[in-house]
Amino acid sequence: MTATTPDVWLPFAADEIEGLPDCFRYRRWDxxxxxPADPGDCAFYVTPYMKSPAVTLRPLPAMPDLQVVQTLTAGIDHVLGGLDGLRPGVRLCNARGVHEASTAELTLTLILASLRGIPGMVRGQDHEEWRSGFYPALADKSVLIVGHGSVGAAIEDRLIPFECARVTRVARSARTTAHGPVHALADLPRLLPDADVVILSTPLTDATRGLADAGFLSRMKDGALLVNVARGPVVDTAALLAELESGRLRAALDVTEPEPLPAGHPLWHAPNVLITPHVGGSTSAFExxxxxxxxxxxxxxxxxxPLENTVLTTG
Structure with missing residues (x-):
């Protein structure tokens, strides 16, 4: 700490947050x-929530005394491009523990709504049509979770009451967790053909960008459901469109590439796709x-x- 009182930039008013120490000057900036003040006085920068990388990264070059960048998202891909210019020793922390419950809730919502045909029923209600029939259940389905970090684990916790036939876990590298064994990404080719539901909850990294490409999707079984609550670029949009338009696969997407999905994009009207506008963490539980x-x-x-959730340190 410097002798002078350092600034902390927050996207909330400081008087809305209980338990803040009184040794900082708090500046609200969203x-x-x-x-709100000279960025050169900022020691702890809490990034605005759900703003573009251009907005989020704009003050960083003017923060020579910065010590911590704290995101309010689990993913950090939107800030990585601005870290190269920072001095060594700046800690980047994510919001692990903030979004797991909400994102897992939405994941189950997307799965159940897609399998049970809820979008078609809502359209039927709009037209006063009684669209009865038999629909797939989540019970007895095989589920593959690709990305078994804290979000993936929270999703699995919420799958337990639904009597799935099997839940298989995949992460960057193989390991054993309290939930059971976790397979490595390299095992995906042999795991995909057995899954009825494939959930993407992985961070966006060089290893996962375009992970769900044409080859990945072609290995999924006919009629399988792809659920993306990770980041849009984890999926090859053109390859997914081809599978949707053929009628072979179904999808439920909280994130897309591009994002926001522009008007007129073919994904809006592709068959068997349910799209929500990146609202996995945007609930009353967030603040x-x-x-x-x-x-x-x-x-x-x-x-x-030591800080919680330190993902990396510059330098």
Whole structure:
């Protein structure tokens, strides 16, 4: 810590957050054109939530004394491009623990709505049509979770009551967790053909960009459902469109590439696809959990203690 009182930039008003230490000057900034103060005085930068990388990264070059970048998202791909210009030793922390419950809720919502034909029933209600019939159940289905971090584990917890035949886990590397064995990404070619539902909940990295490409999708069984709650670029949109338009696969997408999905894009009207506008973490649970995380982090920062969720350190 410097002798002068350092600034902390927050996307919330400081008086809305209980438990903040009183040894900082708190500046509210949520991506507005004008900065709340001189960025050069900022030591702890909490990035605006769900703003573009251009907005999020704009103040970083003017923050020579920065010590911590704290995102309010689980993913960090939107800030990585701005870290090269920072001095060594700046810690990047994510929001692990904030979004798991909400994202897992939406994942189950997308799966159940897609399998049970809810979008078609809503359209039928609009036209006063009684669209009865038999629909697939989640019970007895085989589910593959690609990306078994904290979000993937939360999804699996919520799958348990639905009596799936099997849940298979995949992550960057093989390991054993409390949920059971986790396979490596290299095992996907042999695992995909057995899955009725494939859930993408992996971070966007060089290894996962375009992971669900034509080859990946071709290995999925006929009629399988692809659910993407990760990042849009994890899926090759052109390859997915080809599979949807052929009628072979179904999809439920909370994220797309491009995003936001522009009007007129063919994905909007592709058959057997359900699209939600990247709302996995945007629920009433977000603000209370985010504010509790910030109070803990800043208390630790003030005391010189290790921070939670440190993903990397520059330099």
């Amino acid at each position: 991506g507005e054109d004008a900065y 209370p959990r985010a504010k509790r995380l910030l109070a803990r982090q800043l208390t630790r920062f003030a005391a010189g203690e």
